[in-house]
Amino acid sequence: MLKFFLSRLGTFIPTFLGVTLISFAFIRVLPGDPIIVMAGERGLSQERYEALRSQYGFDQPLYVQFWEYFTGVLQGDLGTSFVTNRPVWDEFFSLFPATLELSICAIIIAIALGLPAGVIAAVYRGKFFDRALMSTALIGYSMPIFWWALLLIIVFSGNLGWTPVSGRMGLLYFFDDVTGFMLIDSLLSGQEGAFGSAVHHLILPSIVLATIPLAVIARQTRSAMLEVLSEDYIRTARAKGLSPGRVNGLHALRNAMIPVITVIGLSVGTLLAGAILTETIFSWPGIGKWMVDSIFRRDYPVVQGGLLMIAVMVMFVNLIVDLLYGLINPKIRKR
Amino acid sequence: MSLLKIRNLSVTFTTSSGPFRAVDKVDVDVRPGEILAIVGESGSGKSVSMLATMGLLPWTATVTADEMSFDGRDLRAMSGKARRRLIGNDLAMIFQEPMSSLNPCFTVGFQIREALRKHTSLDAKARHARCIELFEMVGIPAPERRLKAFPHQLSGGMNQRVMIAMAIACRPRLLIADEPTTALDVTIQAQILDLLTGLQAETGMGLILITHDMGVVAETAERVAVQYAGQKVEDQPVDALFDTPHHPYTAALLAALPERATERHLPTIPGVVPGQHDRPAGCLFSPRCKFADDTCRTIEPPVQPPELGLALCHYPLHAPQEAKA
Ligand SMILES: Nc1ncnc2c1ncn2[C@@H]1O[C@H](COP(=O)(O)OP(=O)(O)O)[C@@H](O)[C@H]1O
Ligand SMILES: [Mg+2]
Numbered sequence: 001m002l003k004f005f006l007s008r009l010g011t012f013i014p015t016f017l018g019v020t021l022i023s024f025a026f027i028r029v030l031p032g033d034p035i036i037v038m039a040g041e042r043g044l045s046q047e048r049y050e051a052l053r054s055q056y057g058f059d060q061p062l063y064v065q066f067w068e069y070f071t072g073v074l075q076g077d078l079g080t081s082f083v084t085n086r087p088v089w090d091e092f093f094s095l096f097p098a099t100l101e102l103s104i105c106a107i108i109i110a111i112a113l114g115l116p117a118g119v120i121a122a123v124y125r126g127k128f129f130d131r132a133l134m135s136t137a138l139i140g141y142s143m144p145i146f147w148w149a150l151l152l153i154i155v156f157s158g159n160l161g162w163t164p165v166s167g168r169m170g171l172l173y174f175f176d177d178v179t180g181f182m183l184i185d186s187l188l189s190g191q192e193g194a195f196g197s198a199v200h201h202l203i204l205p206s207i208v209l210a211t212i213p214l215a216v217i218a219r220q221t222r223s224a225m226l227e228v229l230s231e232d233y234i235r236t237a238r239a240k241g242l243s244p245g246r247v248n249g250l251h252a253l254r255n256a257m258i259p260v261i262t263v264i265g266l267s268v269g270t271l272l273a274g275a276i277l278t279e280t281i282f283s284w285p286g287i288g289k290w291m292v293d294s295i296f297r298r299d300y301p302v303v304q305g306g307l308l309m310i311a312v313m314v315m316f317v318n319l320i321v322d323l324l325y326g327l328i329n330p331k332i333r334k335r
Numbered sequence: 336m337s338l339l340k341i342r343n344l345s346v347t348f349t350t351s352s353g354p355f356r357a358v359d360k361v362d363v364d365v366r367p368g369e370i371l372a373i374v375g376e377s378g379s380g381k382s383v384s385m386l387a388t389m390g391l392l393p394w395t396a397t398v399t400a401d402e403m404s405f406d407g408r409d410l411r412a413m414s415g416k417a418r419r420r421l422i423g424n425d426l427a428m429i430f431q432e433p434m435s436s437l438n439p440c441f442t443v444g445f446q447i448r449e450a451l452r453k454h455t456s457l458d459a460k461a462r463h464a465r466c467i468e469l470f471e472m473v474g475i476p477a478p479e480r481r482l483k484a485f486p487h488q489l490s491g492g493m494n495q496r497v498m499i500a501m502a503i504a505c506r507p508r509l510l511i512a513d514e515p516t517t518a519l520d521v522t523i524q525a526q527i528l529d530l531l532t533g534l535q536a537e538t539g540m541g542l543i544l545i546t547h548d549m550g551v552v553a554e555t556a557e558r559v560a561v562q563y564a565g566q567k568v569e570d571q572p573v574d575a576l577f578d579t580p581h582h583p584y585t586a587a588l589l590a591a592l593p594e595r596a597t598e599r600h601l602p603t604i605p606g607v608v609p610g611q612h613d614r615p616a617g618c619l620f621s622p623r624c625k626f627a628d629d630t631c632r633t634i635e636p637p638v639q640p641p642e643l644g645l646a647l648c649h650y651p652l653h654a655p656q657e658a659k660a
Contacts, residue, residue, distance in 0.1 A: 232435040238391055240450045240501070241423035254440045331439045331487045 008322050015315055020073060023307035024066050027300050034058075034298035038082055056082075069304065078308070079301030083294075088305035092287060096309075097180025098168060099279070099286030103271045105202055106209035111264065114214045115253075118221025118260075122229060123248050125222075133218065140215035145274060149208045149281045156204060163204050166283035170197040205282040209274050213267035220263045224256035231255070257328050265321035269314045338509055338541050339365040339388065342402040346380070346387050346565075349395045355611040357383045357396075359565040363543075365509060370535060370542045372556035372573070374549060374588065378608045380565040381545045382431075385511050389428050390418050406508065424454040427502035428511040432518050433494035437486035443497045444482030447504055454505040469500040472537075473530060492523035496530070503534060509541040516551070528555055549592050553577060561585050564608050564619040571644040579653040581639065581646040583624045618649065626650055 035044070035052050044052075053059045057068060072079060078088035121130040157165045164170070168182050175189035183202070186194035228234065229252055237251040272288070279288035287306060294302035346358040358380040365371050373381050387398045388410070403410040405426055410418070422428075430436045437446060444466055451462045463482075470478035473496040486494055495515060502510055512531055516524035532555050535542045544555060552559055552573065559576045561569040561584065569582040580586040587604045589595060606623040609615060618636045621627040630649050639646040643654055 232430060232432055233438040235391055236430065236436045236446075236498070236501075237438065239389060239423055239428050241419040241421070241453055242449065243419065251438050251441075255438070329440050330485045 004326060005323070008319055012315060012319070016312070019311040019315075020070055020308055021066070023304040023311065024069055026307060027295070027298070027303040028062070030295070030298070032298050034082060034300055037298040073305075073308065078305030081294075081302045082299045083297055083302075088301050091290070091302065092306060092309050094177075094180070095285060095287045095290050098182075098284060099272070099275050099288060101181045101183065102202065102205055102209060102278070102284060102286060103268070103275060105206040106271060107213060107264070107267065109206055109210040110213035110217050110267065113210075114217030115221050115260070118218045119225055119248060119253060119256075121218070121222045122225030123244070125226060130222075134222070137215040137218045140211050141219075143211065145208060145211070145277050146281060148211060149204075149278065152204050152208060153281075163200050168198065168201050168285060169194070170201075173197060205278050205284055208281075209271060209278045212270060212274060213264075216263050216267060216270075217260065221256060221260050224259045225252055228252045228255045254328065258325060261321055261324050261328065265318050268317040272310050272314065336366075336407070337364045337404075338367045338369075338406055339363060339543075340402060340404050341384075341388065341400060344384055344387060344398070344400040344403065346383050346392065347397045347399075349397070350611065352611065357565050358387065361562070361565070361567045362570075363388075363560065363567075365541045365543060367508065367541055368535075368539045370532070370544060370555060370557045372544045372546060372552040372559045373562055374546055374552055374559060375562035376547055376608050378564075378610065379562045381547075381562055382513050383565075384562075385428065385513060385543065385545060389422050389426065389511070390415075391422075391428075420454070423450050424505045425508045426511075427505070427507040427509075428513065429495070429498045429502045429515055431514040433491050433498050434486070434518070436498055437494055439486055442483050442485055443489070443494075444484075447482075447497070447501045450501055450504045465504065466500075469504055470496075472503070472534065473497075473500045474526075475500070491519050492527065495519060495523075495527055499527075499530065499534070503538065503540070506538065507540055509543065510535070511543045511545070513545045514547070515544075517547075524551075531555075549588050561588070564614070566619060566647055567645070568620065568647045569644045576644065579644075581644040581651040581653055582620075582648050583626050583652060584620050585644075585646075586652055587623075618647075626652075 035049060035056070035058070038052075039049075050059075057065055060068075069079070076089065078092070080087055081091060084091065117133055121133045124130050153165055156162045169186070170193075173186070173189070173191050173194040175185060175191060175194065178185050178188050182198040183195065186198040225248075229248075234247060234252055237247045242251070275284075275286060276288035276292055278284065279286045280292050283289070287310070291303065291306050291310075293299075294306065341361065341363040344358055344361045344363070345356060348355045348357055361380070361384050363371075363384070373385075375381055383392065383396075386392050387396070388403070388405075390410070392398065400411065405421065408421075413421070437443060444463075447466050447469065448462045451457055451465055455462075455465075457465060466482055467478045470481060475481050475493060475496050481489070481493075486497070489497065499515075510531075515531065516527050519527060528551060531542065531544070534540075544551070546552060556573045558572050559570070560567055561576075561582065563584050569576070569580065569585045571581070576585065577589065580589055584604075587602075590602045591604065604623055609619060609622070615622050615632065617633045618624070618627065618631045621631040624631065634649070636647050636649045639648060639651050639654075643651045
């Protein structure tokens with residue numbers, strides 16, 4: 001197990017280098033000068049412009065800038081935001097819980113609905129439920145997220161008035177951050193109705209964010225189950241007289257979980273990308289919205305640092321997925 | 336009274352190229368404690384007929400029978416739940432591929448205990464003790480340790496022993512072994528066969544041994560049913576069958592045995608078992624039969640009386656002169 005872990009760690013390092021370089025290059029490829037953007041409509045004298053350029057180090061050659069950035073990263077210093085003057089690291093961790101909370105809710109919805117749906121569709125293949133589910137999944141998968149989000153907002157927030165349009169918490173409530181997770185903090189605050197408000201705010205964005213992973217998980221579960229259900233050991237399990245629930249839900253699903261775990265792991269990447277759009281639409285104060293705002297402000301340190309952190313998160317999730325393989329199917333651990 | 340009694344069993348698969356009859360009007364009888372061998376080339380419907388008995392065929396299969404009873408209970412009228420109480424318990428089956436027949440995600444011990452939990456009232460400790468006992472019965476050394484092994488950590492022969500232990504865990508009255516040795520090394524094959532016949536003698540259970548190996552039949556079976564292209568073509572006690580085969584197909588199978596060969600090269604049966612699209616009219620064996628005439632090629636053969644091995648043939652071999660006329 002340790003050897004397995006170390007070999008995965010070995011692939012981690014080159015990926016990390018590549019991601020550092022790409023996050024550095026990405027924002028610099030975009031047209032626009034951060035200092036001009038910072039100055040806004042007031043404009044800037046030539047001397048002041050030059051002074052700011054050398055203050056931020058933009059007069060240095062690119063490789064020197066990268067080296068500065070890279071050595072900083074290795075020391076845990078992602079730089080300081082041009083706009084707020086706070087360390088990128090601090091900003092990231094003050095906003096990350098909001099994104100994490102949204103993503104966790106979304107992935108829970110996606111797994112809780114997608115997995116059983118895929119299993120049932122496979123068991124009743126070709127029947128009505130299977131067909132209905134698979135066409136719905138196809139629609140969910142190909143639907144533009146912003147359109148779907150707006151539709152939900154119009155129906156549930158506009159027409160029905162069931163859910164708020166934006167933010168994480170009603171204005172009536174105020175309490176300190178403890179964990180950064182609204183669901184937990186609102187409970188800890190003891191204020192009546194705060195938790196309900198947090199849930200209300202969370203529902204629509206979670207559904208929107210869950211849509212694509214849900215469709216992907218349902219489809220993958222179905223196809224993995226179909227493959228496993230024709231295996232000899234399923235026939236053996238049935239020959240023992242086990243109930244269909246146990247045969248499908250334990251013997252088959254356990255084996256089908258390998259490809260499903262893979263797409264769940266990949267969904268986490270999609271989820272963070274989807275979070276950028278979803279957070280923007282719902283004014284959700286997480287890292288997605290933070291990244292979008294920073295790109296418009298040409299806030300170089302935030303964009304490169306934020307991208308790097310997101311990439312590290314995704315790599316971390318994939319590492320966990322790799323370790324899970326071995327736990328689910330001991331045969332894989334042997335390789 | 337028969338332990339297993341099947342009359343007129345037919346199985347038809349719905350395939351993308353139309354219906355396919357894999358088992359055609361087959362009768363099966365097994366008395367308690369009897370060893371019945373079912374022989375025939377691959378594709379002759381041996382597995383499918385036994386899977387139909389177990390109720391393990393996929394939904395694409397349609398099973399019909401005039402009678403299908405186990406221990407006097409009608410299998411056709413049984414609910415799914417009642418059937419699941421029976422299989423794995425009184426009626427058990429093992430399969431050809433031991434390596435793929437066990438679930439790779441669970442230890443072999445788990446997979447045996449699962450059967451015990453389903454069908455017996457033993458508690459956890461008693462189940463464990465029974466597993467140890469079973470492993471000793473099937474000759475698996477170091478049972479405590481092996482119970483914790485995953486199937487991929489054991490050899491094919493060991494896995495087949497595990498499968499046998501699992502099948503006899505709840506003391507079945509009938510064990511169906513579907514080519515249990517085909518996937519194994521020759522040296523292991525004999526061990527597994529000895530094990531099966533030993534267990535049969537020890538427990539007094541009935542045993543259906545499916546095989547395509549006449550040599551295996553000679554060593555183990557009491558009675559033999561020969562199956563060809565989904566039909567039972569002959570049914571005789573083993574000695575009588577080897578002495579006086581009545582169906583030309585049986586005779587050809589026997590002639591192909593190495594110890595019976597008179598020439599330097601083994602005689603083989605030309606051609607293959609007809610599949611879905613090349614089923615001949617009349618007798619299904621007629622295209623490969625050296626005795627076939629126009630009657631065989633056009634008219635379906637009758638079932639001969641028991642003295643002639645229930646042979647499905649117009650011109651059974653070794654028939655007394657007057658019967659031929
Ligand atoms: N699930 C299935 N769908 C369609 N045809 C099948 C299926 N299972 C078996 N068959 C066909 O039924 C015939 C008999 O198969 P089988 O009973 O496995 O033969 P064997 O005598 O070798 O055990 C074969 O021609 C096989 O192709
Ligand atoms: Mg077979």
